[in-house]
Amino acid sequence: MPEQRPHTDLIRFSSTVPSADYAVLTPPQIYVAEPVSQRLVSNVRATRWTDGNPNLDNDPHIASLYLYTSSRLLPPRGDPNLAYSKLVSHFDNFDETYYVPDEEARTVSRYITDKMIAQPGWMSGVLDGIYETCDNLERFAVSFEEAPDFSIFGDRELKAIYDMHTTIHLAVYDYARIPEALDRGGDYFTNYLRDHVKERLTSKRGEAPDAAALNTTFSRLVAPEKASELENADIDLLKIAVAIKNDATEDGAQRDLLGGSRKDVQLHLDPKYRRMIRKHRRNYGFMEYHGYGNRSLPQDTTIIDKVAQLLKGDPEAALHKKEERLERNKLAKDELFVELGIDPAM
Numbered sequence: 001m002p003e004q005r006p007h008t009d010l011i012r013f014s015s016t017v018p019s020a021d022y023a024v025l026t027p028p029q030i031y032v033a034e035p036v037s038q039r040l041v042s043n044v045r046a047t048r049w050t051d052g053n054p055n056l057d058n059d060p061h062i063a064s065l066y067l068y069t070s071s072r073l074l075p076p077r078g079d080p081n082l083a084y085s086k087l088v089s090h091f092d093n094f095d096e097t098y099y100v101p102d103e104e105a106r107t108v109s110r111y112i113t114d115k116m117i118a119q120p121g122w123m124s125g126v127l128d129g130i131y132e133t134c135d136n137l138e139r140f141a142v143s144f145e146e147a148p149d150f151s152i153f154g155d156r157e158l159k160a161i162y163d164m165h166t167t168i169h170l171a172v173y174d175y176a177r178i179p180e181a182l183d184r185g186g187d188y189f190t191n192y193l194r195d196h197v198k199e200r201l202t203s204k205r206g207e208a209p210d211a212a213a214l215n216t217t218f219s220r221l222v223a224p225e226k227a228s229e230l231e232n233a234d235i236d237l238l239k240i241a242v243a244i245k246n247d248a249t250e251d252g253a254q255r256d257l258l259g260g261s262r263k264d265v266q267l268h269l270d271p272k273y274r275r276m277i278r279k280h281r282r283n284y285g286f287m288e289y290h291g292y293g294n295r296s297l298p299q300d301t302t303i304i305d306k307v308a309q310l311l312k313g314d315p316e317a318a319l320h321k322k323e324e325r326l327e328r329n330k331l332a333k334d335e336l337f338v339e340l341g342i343d344p345a346m
Contacts, residue, residue, distance in 0.1 A: 044088060049099040050185040052087070058096040063089060065166065067098060069173040076177045077126075081111045105185025112182055113189050129175035137168050141286055194218055200340040217336065225330035227322070233284040235322055240276050241307050241315035269304070277303045 052070075055063065067087055068074050075083035084105075089098040116123045150158065182189035197218050201209045209217065227235060247270075277300050285298045310318070337343070 043086065047086070048102040049088065050102040050105045052098040052100050052105075052184060053180075055096045055098075057094050058091075059094075060091065060096075062169070063091075063096055063098075065169050066173045066177060069170060069177050070100070070181075074170070074174075076174055082108060082178055082181065084108070100184065102185055105181075106188055108181050109184060109186070109188035112178060113192055123179070126175050126178050130172070130179075133168070133172040133175060137172055138286075140165065140168050142282070193222075197221065197340070200342070204340060220329075220332045220336055223329040223333065225326055225333060227326060229284070230287065231322065233280070233287060235319065236280055236283070237303070237306055238310060238315045238319040238322070240273065240280065240303075241310040242319055243276070244273055244307065245311055245315060274300070277307070 067089055069076055070083055071087060072080050072083045072085055075081075084100045087098055087100055089096060153161070194214065198209060198214055201214065201217060280303050281298055281300060
């Protein structure tokens with residue numbers, strides 16, 4: 001008998017090929033068939049879809065990994081209640097939007113929310129899993145810090161690298177796809193939190209807050225008090241610019257150097273700043289590839305150009321503004337926790 005597979009249709013449409021073409025993705029292979037079967041056409045048309053998420057400048061291979069771990073073919077943590085029976089993904093050039101069944105999106109959101117309420121430590125374990133698997137992925141990426149000449153590898157070596165990356169990356173999404181599903185298809189989790197905050201405000205203040213007061217309170221509670229990785233990259237870059245700007249040696253020669261030619265910079269930039277720039281590239285260079293830039297692997301000169309641009313403004317003021325905002329968010333949140341009787345450690 002043929003192998004029975006869990007029921008999930010993973011369909012990809014692309015505006016760059018005839019609309020009748022489709023591909024069912026099962027990493028690491030892509031199975032292409034044409035034309036689309038009538039069953040699949042009917043299935044797509046009969047389903048009410050909700051927008052999962054737009055992903056700009058996206059890598060189709062990476063997309064296949066996170067779509068796979070949102071499906072019942074390989075559900076997060078092996079729990080089919082965390083996955084969808086079918087997904088549709090549309091690529092226009094390299095901009096992707098994927099869709100999941102509307103009712104299933106709400107069902108998954110409710111399931112995750114109910115599980116967090118029943119098992120308060122469960123989501124903490126999921127978040128710990130995200131950190132651990134991301135660290136594993138980072139260690140794998142660091143082993144290719146300097147882009148190797150892949151032409152020297154044979155097919156077996158290339159397949160081994162590909163399979164290792166696929167395994168490590170799938171492990172990340174095995175955890176990371178869970179919190180991402182909380183608000184997919186209608187802000188279910190956000191609305192749950194807003195209703196809880198409204199109840200707390202009503203209880204503490206003796207009357208229900210109006211919409212403006214509720215929005216203000218909720219925004220203060222969810223405002224970030226720690227920098228994201230994207231913001232950390234900006235902050236560390238600003239710190240390099242501030243250090244060079246305040247360099248007192250040679251009457252600001254280091255600062256002025258960055259306004260000159262790349263050749264002068266390469267020849268005369270102080271080694272300590274070279275080390276800072278190289279460290280920044282190692283720590284955050286992956287962001288350029290992951291859709292936050294032009295997908296090229298950044299060189300030291302890429303970081304130097306960014307620092308030179310910052311030195312045309314006031315990097316100290318920009319750095320202070322970022323750090324002050326995070327501290328201000330934390331203080332405002334702590335005040336609300338006291339007022340609403342919420343334990344910050346929860």
